[in-house]
Amino acid sequence: MIDVAVGTIPLAVKLGYSAFMAVLVPVYLRHYGPTNFLYLCDVALLLTLAGVWLESPLLLSVATTGILVPQMFWLADFIVRATRRRATGMTDYMFDPRRSRLLRGLSLFHGWLPLLLVYLVARVGYDPRAFWVWTGLATLLLLVCYFYLPPPTPHRQGITPVNINYVYGLSDEVPQRWMPGWAWMVFIVIGSPLLLYAPAHGLMLWLMPLPGAH
Secondary structure (H helix, E strand, C coil), X not given: CXXXXXXXXXXXXXXXXXXXXHHHHHHHHHHCCHHHHHCHHHHHHHHHHHHHHHCCHHHHHHHHHHHHHHHHHHHHHHHHHHXXXXXXXXXXXXXXXXXXXXXXXHCCHHHHHHHHHHHHHXXXXXXXXXXXXXXXXXXXXXXXXXHHCCCCCCCCCCCCCCCHHHECECXXXXXXXCCCHHHHHHHHHHHHHHHHHHHHHHHHHHHCCCCCCC
């Protein structure tokens, strides 16, 4: 278990994070539209904002469980892409000249938000209910994105989000062809809790104190 000085979340952290969100939210709304906030990583951003002010172990634990492992994959893909090679294509948008440097700079939160969340959970404790809450929320969002939002679009002109949460594969231009679309959807709905959320949940249970156990 991590042994840290426990207390309330510092005001400087609350204000700094809120200032970042005060820039990100209107910029994202203007350039991407509201559906961008259905991405699981963006949902975690909003949960974190509420969590830091409420000092809620549950909200912060939910966000941590949901994005800790996926964002490590994002960071690895970004590093590979920065060396002018290509791994999954997940972070191709970070090198898209149609997006301003401001947009791409704001998206760097994928790299630092998991670290911030680990720090915050160390301060307030890890709520074991987080795994089930995030799994339910993420499954609902995946179904919404699959049935109601745009699929990958070849040669699209704008930057309005498509294939949100990769429900059609890892590319925004063409669906994956490894398996039927329905099978991919079943795979991510069942596989995400097992492969992404459960490892983070187990790690947090091992490392972090429970709320009120300080």
